[in-house]
Amino acid sequence: MRATTIDEPARKVPLYGEYEVVVLGGGPAGIVAAASSAQAGRKTLLIERYGFLGGMGTAAGVTNFCGLHGNVHGEHRRLVQGMASELLARIDHLNGLNTPHLILGKVFAQAYDTAAYKIAADQLLASHKVHILFHALGAGVVMGDNSRIDALLVETKAGRQAVRAEIFIDCSGDGDLAVWAGAPFEIGDAHGHPLYPSMMLRLNGIDPDKAGDAWRTIPQLMERAAAAGTHTFPRKSAIVRPQKSGIEWRVNFTQVAREDGNAINGVEPDDLTRGEIEGRKQALAAYEFLRSTVPGFEKSYIVDLPPQLGIRETRRITGGYQLSGEDVLGCASFEDSIGVNGWPIEAHVPGDVVFTFPPIPESRGFNELPYRMLVPEGVDNLLVAGRCASMTHEGQSAARVSGACFVMGEAAGSAAALALSGNRIPREIPIEKLQETLKQQGAFIGRDQTVPEGL
Numbered sequence: 001m002r003a004t005t006i007d008e009p010a011r012k013v014p015l016y017g018e019y020e021v022v023v024l025g026g027g028p029a030g031i032v033a034a035a036s037s038a039q040a041g042r043k044t045l046l047i048e049r050y051g052f053l054g055g056m057g058t059a060a061g062v063t064n065f066c067g068l069h070g071n072v073h074g075e076h077r078r079l080v081q082g083m084a085s086e087l088l089a090r091i092d093h094l095n096g097l098n099t100p101h102l103i104l105g106k107v108f109a110q111a112y113d114t115a116a117y118k119i120a121a122d123q124l125l126a127s128h129k130v131h132i133l134f135h136a137l138g139a140g141v142v143m144g145d146n147s148r149i150d151a152l153l154v155e156t157k158a159g160r161q162a163v164r165a166e167i168f169i170d171c172s173g174d175g176d177l178a179v180w181a182g183a184p185f186e187i188g189d190a191h192g193h194p195l196y197p198s199m200m201l202r203l204n205g206i207d208p209d210k211a212g213d214a215w216r217t218i219p220q221l222m223e224r225a226a227a228a229g230t231h232t233f234p235r236k237s238a239i240v241r242p243q244k245s246g247i248e249w250r251v252n253f254t255q256v257a258r259e260d261g262n263a264i265n266g267v268e269p270d271d272l273t274r275g276e277i278e279g280r281k282q283a284l285a286a287y288e289f290l291r292s293t294v295p296g297f298e299k300s301y302i303v304d305l306p307p308q309l310g311i312r313e314t315r316r317i318t319g320g321y322q323l324s325g326e327d328v329l330g331c332a333s334f335e336d337s338i339g340v341n342g343w344p345i346e347a348h349v350p351g352d353v354v355f356t357f358p359p360i361p362e363s364r365g366f367n368e369l370p371y372r373m374l375v376p377e378g379v380d381n382l383l384v385a386g387r388c389a390s391m392t393h394e395g396q397s398a399a400r401v402s403g404a405c406f407v408m409g410e411a412a413g414s415a416a417a418l419a420l421s422g423n424r425i426p427r428e429i430p431i432e433k434l435q436e437t438l439k440q441q442g443a444f445i446g447r448d449q450t451v452p453e454g455l
Helices: 028-039 083-093 114-127 176-180 214-228 269-293 325-329 393-399 402-421 431-440
Strands: 015-024 044-047 064-066 069-072 075-078 101-103 107-111 131-133 137-145 148-156 159-170 185-187 201-204 239-242 249-252 301-304 315-317 337-341 345-349 352-356 367-370 382-384
Touching (some): 015 148, 015 402, 028 044, 028 083, 028 114, 028 159, 044 159, 064 402, 069 107, 083 114, 083 402, 137 176, 159 176, 176 315, 201 269, 214 239, 214 269, 249 269, 269 301, 325 393, 337 402, 345 393, 382 402, 402 431
Parallel strands (some): 015 044, 015 159, 044 131, 159 382
Antiparallel strands (some): 064 107, 069 075, 101 107, 137 148, 185 315, 201 249, 201 301, 239 249, 337 367, 345 352
16 A cells, blocks of 8 residues: 655754744734734734735735724724724825725725735834744644643744744634644534635726726626626626726635535645636636726726635634624624624625625624634633634624734734733733723723724
8 A cells, every 4th residue: 555644754943033922924913913912012923924914915915904894873983993003004104095985885894005005014013123034834833731832833945943932823814823732623614614715806007987986887797798698707796996096996706616616725735726726717707807898997907916815714713702693793792802893794605795784773883802712722822813713604704804803913912911921821811901901002892982983
């Protein structure tokens, strides 16, 4: 019988450095987790696989912040504050932030320029003296005992290296660090199927006067093209909206599936490979439809296909509490709230995207996020923030977006600093002290606070 494994020779791994807090992943959760920890005076390292920050917001070309705002009894409010406000102010200073725009007439999203986001994130971390290691891919952990991580292993151009820390924060999006440390996790819905990924693209050369509010007419044009058999579309709901410069638009018609119709699994290498190729095929087809059908797009061209497929869901770590779809739709409150989520359930079902909102305007339109969802079971010196935090499939369909990730990241970074100052493990910190720290930093945690005014 042919062998299916090989033995890797034992080796001594060079120690890259020792820190108080190490954050794996430079998406929205990782950016503010590292900045919050360093702001509290902790020696902090942020490790990122690419040469830039932003996560799916830059690497997957999302170009749109969702979940910063909420529809509070019929009034639109900017709910996510704190460290995220500093980042957005820096993006705006670079002329890279759009005016918020309505989604389905019910909640605001806010587009941005990806280059401005990358630069602003660099500036934010530099201002708080965060150490950064780019082009480093997490590869495993070394456990000090059954419940404590001693070191994170990374692969760089210098080969394998190790990084030690007192506390680790997993903002990888895929729960990589937590899974290597033995934390329990789930993937997808009851059948193990995650949300469908997408391939974003940006077009330039649009005539803004001719295009007008093209996003309003494109759905009807899609229906006609499908009925005539001239074009096919992987999903019904399309995103075609202008960037700050009206000659550039962001586009997403795509939904990337396996041959069996289920979603590509973002932690399965062969799936990812097929998904990248299929995503680019779908992006090209979307561009050809727009150029041939939509007024104002006749001379457009693809200016950007991002470095990777846009992954919405892979592993979700099991923590002290799993945020559920019922929590989102019921606008749940929690004694250990560390912030809020105002985004609805956004279910990427076969061939479509289905939004389910809390009652509007009857409800306050947001749910609180409990600290327990950041604390995995079985690992003492680890926190998890971002789309891989402890949520059900339905809960993650809402709270995976950038607004909630900013909230979770700031809470995780602040909690790590508090744990170190009190010589505690993260799950044992006084929640009231964490809540007070977040309020002092300008964050809106929901409990005992007045809802922020305006946008």
